[in-house]
Amino acid sequence: MKIFLDTAEISEIKKYIHLIDGITTNPSLVKKSGRNFKEVCTE
Known part of the structure; x- marks a missing residue:
């Protein structure tokens, strides 16, 4: 099983x-x- 985090928060x-x-x-x-x-995806 793989675990993915669903977020846009870089700190998380x-x-x-x-x-x-x-x-x-x-x-x-x-x-x-x-x-x-775009900023979130780049980071």
């Missing part, structure tokens, strides 16, 4: 990166984070 990704197999996100999550979609 950094916190859980050692426990997960990957990250998913979508425009709705990016909008909730208040950041630019």
Whole structure:
């Protein structure tokens, strides 16, 4: 089983990166984070 984190919050990704197999996100999550979609994807 693989575990993915569904977020646009970079702080959450950094916190859980050692426990997960990957990250998913979508425009709705990016909008909730208040950041630019391209900026989040680049980071």
